[in-house]
Amino acid sequence: MKYHINHLRELEAESIFVLREVAAQFQNPVIMFSGGKDSIVMTHLARKAFFPAKIPFPLLHVDTGHNFPEALEYRDNLVEELGVKLIVGSVQEAINKKLVIEEKGFNASRNALQTAVLLETLETHKFDAAMGGARRDEEKARAKERFFSHRDEFGQWDPKNQRPELWNLFNGKKQMGEHFRVFPISNWTELDIWQYIALEKIELPSLYLSHKRRCFIRDGVILAESDYVNMKPDEKIEEMVVRYRTLGDMPITGAVLSDASTVEDIIREIATTRVTERGGRADDKRSETSMEDRKKQGYF
Amino acid sequence: MSMENFISLEEYQKMSLLRFTTAGSVDDGKSTLIGRMLYDTKSVFQDQYDAIKATSERRGEEEVNLALLTDGLKAEREQGITIDVAYRYFATPKRKFIIADTPGHIQYTRNMVTGASTANLALILIDARNGIVEQTRRHAFIASLLQIPHLVICVNKMDLVDYKEEAYEKIRSDFQGFAAKLDVNDVEFIPVSALKGDNIVNESENMPWYKGTTLLYHLENVHIGSDHNFIDCRMPVQHVIRPYNDDYHDYRGYAGRLAGGIFKKGDKVMVLPSGFTSTIRKINTFDGEIPEAFPPMSVTMLLEDNIDISRGDMIVRENNVPEVTQDLEVMVCWFNERPLQPRGKYAILHTTQDVRCIIKDIRYKVNINTLHRDEEDKFIKMNDIARVVIRTTKPLFVDPYRKNRNTGSIIFVDEATNETVGAGMII
Numbered sequence: 125m126k127y128h129i130n131h132l133r134e135l136e137a138e139s140i141f142v143l144r145e146v147a148a149q150f151q152n153p154v155i156m157f158s159g160g161k162d163s164i165v166m167t168h169l170a171r172k173a174f175f176p177a178k179i180p181f182p183l184l185h186v187d188t189g190h191n192f193p194e195a196l197e198y199r200d201n202l203v204e205e206l207g208v209k210l211i212v213g214s215v216q217e218a219i220n221k222k223l224v225i226e227e228k229g230f231n232a233s234r235n236a237l238q239t240a241v242l243l244e245t246l247e248t249h250k251f252d253a254a255m256g257g258a259r260r261d262e263e264k265a266r267a268k269e270r271f272f273s274h275r276d277e278f279g280q281w282d283p284k285n286q287r288p289e290l291w292n293l294f295n296g297k298k299q300m301g302e303h304f305r306v307f308p309i310s311n312w313t314e315l316d317i318w319q320y321i322a323l324e325k326i327e328l329p330s331l332y333l334s335h336k337r338r339c340f341i342r343d344g345v346i347l348a349e350s351d352y353v354n355m356k357p358d359e360k361i362e363e364m365v366v367r368y369r370t371l372g373d374m375p376i377t378g379a380v381l382s383d384a385s386t387v388e389d390i391i392r393e394i395a396t397t398r399v400t401e402r403g404g405r406a407d408d409k410r411s412e413t414s415m416e417d418r419k420k421q422g423y424f
Numbered sequence: 425m426s427m428e429n430f431i432s433l434e435e436y437q438k439m440s441l442l443r444f445t446t447a448g449s450v451d452d453g454k455s456t457l458i459g460r461m462l463y464d465t466k467s468v469f470q471d472q473y474d475a476i477k478a479t480s481e482r483r484g485e486e487e488v489n490l491a492l493l494t495d496g497l498k499a500e501r502e503q504g505i506t507i508d509v510a511y512r513y514f515a516t517p518k519r520k521f522i523i524a525d526t527p528g529h530i531q532y533t534r535n536m537v538t539g540a541s542t543a544n545l546a547l548i549l550i551d552a553r554n555g556i557v558e559q560t561r562r563h564a565f566i567a568s569l570l571q572i573p574h575l576v577i578c579v580n581k582m583d584l585v586d587y588k589e590e591a592y593e594k595i596r597s598d599f600q601g602f603a604a605k606l607d608v609n610d611v612e613f614i615p616v617s618a619l620k621g622d623n624i625v626n627e628s629e630n631m632p633w634y635k636g637t638t639l640l641y642h643l644e645n646v647h648i649g650s651d652h653n654f655i656d657c658r659m660p661v662q663h664v665i666r667p668y669n670d671d672y673h674d675y676r677g678y679a680g681r682l683a684g685g686i687f688k689k690g691d692k693v694m695v696l697p698s699g700f701t702s703t704i705r706k707i708n709t710f711d712g713e714i715p716e717a718f719p720p721m722s723v724t725m726l727l728e729d730n731i732d733i734s735r736g737d738m739i740v741r742e743n744n745v746p747e748v749t750q751d752l753e754v755m756v757c758w759f760n761e762r763p764l765q766p767r768g769k770y771a772i773l774h775t776t777q778d779v780r781c782i783i784k785d786i787r788y789k790v791n792i793n794t795l796h797r798d799e800e801d802k803f804i805k806m807n808d809i810a811r812v813v814i815r816t817t818k819p820l821f822v823d824p825y826r827k828n829r830n831t832g833s834i835i836f837v838d839e840a841t842n843e844t845v846g847a848g849m850i851i
C-alpha cells in the first residue's frame with residue numbers, strides 16, 4: 125500500500141492537528157509541563173506542529189517543591205533550547221502564603237495541593253487552554269476524557285456533562301472565566317510513547333533509565349530517600365538499581381528494580397512487565413476512584 | 425503482557441491503526457467481549473487482573489468476570505451501566521486498535537454517533553437467543569448513517585444455543601434482509617461466545633461448521649487502505665506559520681491536515697474562497713520536505729505565489745473543487761435536551777471554518793427503528809435524527825458526507841451555552 129502511514133505517524137498527525145487547533149482557537153494557551161515523558165513527547169510534538177516557528181505557547185510547571193532534581197534540570201535545559209517562556213506555579217510559595225495547608229504524617233503528599241496551585245496559576249495568567257500529556261489508557265477516569273475538555277469557572281470536570289466530540293471538529297467555545305484542558309496525546313498508549321521516543325531519539329531525564337539510588341520499601345513501593353519523606357523506624361535505606369516508569373513527586377513515586385539502561389531495554393521491559401504504569405503511584409492508591417475524584421476537582 | 429508481546433521498533437513501524445466502535449447494552453455481553461479481547465491478547469496487566477479477580481470473588485462469581493475490565497466511573501459502577509464513550513486500547517503485532525466503547529441504551533444514541541464518527545469499523549453484538557432486536561437495527565442504521573466502512577456482526581452467546589448453526593444462520597439471513605435497506609457494503613458475520621472465548625481470539629472447537637475467521641483475525645486483516653478519500657484534493661488551512669526570524673524571513677506556511685486527495689510538489693492548486701491559483705512550492709514537515717501528502721497527514725504547504733490565505737480557507741485542485749455554498753441539506757443527529765429550534769440560529773463548525781446558520785426547514789424525522797420517514801412530526805429532541813435545510817452566513821466548501829467524511833461533516837453549537845448540540849452529515 126503506497127498511500128498509507130503507520131500508526132505512530134497517524135497518532136503524530138492527530139496530535140499535531142490538535143495542537144494547531146489550540147493555537148488557532150484560543151487566546152492564551154499554555155503547555156502543562158511536568159518533566160515526565162508524556163509532557164516531553166507533547167512538547168516535542170508542539171515543536172513539530174509549528175516548525176520552523178517557535179512553539180507559540182509558554183510552558184507551565186507546577187512545582188511541588190518535592191521534585192526530583194534531575195527533572196528540574198531537564199526542564200530548564202529544554203526551555204532554553206526551545207526559547208519559550210517558563211512559568212512556575214509554586215506549591216511551597218502557596219504553603220508559605222497559607223493559601224493551602226500541607227498534609228501531615230508519614231504518607232503526607234503535596235499531590236492534592238497541586239490542583240489548587242494549578243488553578244490559581246491558570247487564573248493569575250488568564251490561561252484559557254491548558255494542554256496536558258494525559259493519556260486515555262492510563263486510568264479508567266481518563267478513558268472518558270475528551271481531547272478538548274471543558275472546565276467551568278471552578279476548573280471542575282463534569283464527566284456526565286461532557287461535550288460530544290465528533291470527527292476532527294473540536295469545539296473550544298466558552299464563556300468568560302471558563303477554560304479548557306486539552307489532551308493532544310489522548311490516543312497514545314505507554315508503549316506508543318516509548319516506541320516514539322526511540323524512533324525520534326528524544327532525550328529524557330536520566331531517571332527513566334537504570335541507575336543506583338538509595339531507596340527504601342513502604343507498602344510494597346520502592347521510594348527514594350529524600351528530605352521530603354518521613355521515614356518510619358523500621359524502614360531501612362538500601363542501595364538499589366532502579367528506574368522510574370512515571371515521574372511524580374519524590375515522596376509518592378515508586379521506582380522499579382530495573383537494569384534497563386537504553387530506551388530499547390525499556391520497551392523490552394514493558395513488554396514483559398506485569399504491572400501497570402501507575403501501579404507505583406501512591407496518589408492513585410488512596411481509593412478506587414482517586415483519579416476520578418481529583419479530576420472532578422480540577423486536577424488535570 | 426508476556427514476552428511474546430515484545431515488538432521491535434522496526435516491526436512497530438509496520439503496524440497500522442484500526443479504530444472501531446462497539447455498541448450494545450449490558451445484556452449483550454459487550455463488556456465481556458471487550459474484556460475477553462483484552463485478556464486473550466495479553467493486554468491485561470497483573471494488577472488489573474488481581475483487582476477484577478478480587479471483585480469477582482467478593483461478588484460470589486465462580487469465574488473471573490472479564491467484563492469488569494471495562495468498568496468505568498463511580499456512577500456507572502453503581503448503576504451497572506455505561507454513561508459515556510470510553511476509549512480502550514490494545515495492540516497485536518499487526519495492528520493497534522482503538523475501541524470507542526459506547527453504551528447502547530436508547531437515550532445514548534448521541535454517544536453511539538460520537539463513537540461512530542471516527543471509526544473504520546463497527547462491531548454489533550446480537551444475542552443468539554434473541555436475534556435481531558430494536559437496538560440492533562438502531563446500531564446498524566447509525567453505522568450506515570455515519571458511513572462506517574466495515575461492519576462486523578458478532579452473534580454472541582452461541583454457548584447458550586448449543587453452538588447450533590441454525591441459530592446463527594437465521595440471524596444472518598434476518599440481518600441481511602434488513603441491511604438491504606441500509607447503505608452498508610462490507611458486512612461480516614461471526615458466531616462467538618465472549619464468555620467462553622469461542623472465535624474471539626482463538627478458534628472455536630465447538631462450531632466446526634463455521635469456516636470463517638475469528639474476530640481478532642478479521643480485525644487484524646480487514647482492508648482499511650481505501651477508507652480515506654484519495655481522489656478529491658482538499659486541505660483546510662488550520663493555521664498560518666510565520667516564524668518572523670532571520671532564517672525564515674518571508675516564510676509563509678499553510679498548516680493543515682489533509683482531508684482528501686494526494687497533493688504533490690509542483691501541483692497547480694486553487695485557494696477557496698478567493699479562487700486564486702498557484703503552484704505547490706514545497707510540502708514541509710519538521711523532518712524535512714516530502715514529495716507528496718495525503719490523508720491523514722498533518723503538513724505545512726508553501727506556495728509559489730504570495731496570496732492572501734488564512735484559517736478557514738481551503739486548498740484544492742483547480743479541476744476538482746468542492747461545492748461552494750451557503751445552502752445545505754443535512755442529516756442531523758440531535759444531542760441536546762433543548763430541542764432543535766425551527767428557524768433557530770446556531771454556530772456551526774465545518775473543517776476549519778466557524779460560521780453561523782439558520783434552520784430553514786425540517787424535512788422529516790427518521791424513526792431509527794423502522795427507518796420510516798415522518799414528515800408530520802417535526803419536533804426534534806435529544807437523540808432524534810432528522811433531515812434539515814440550513815443556510816449559513818458564509819459559504820462553506822463542502823462535499824457530500826458519503827464522498828468525504830472530513831469535508832462532509834459539521835457540528836452545531838448553541839450560541840448561548842456553547843454546548844455541542846448536534847452533528848450533521850451533508851447530503
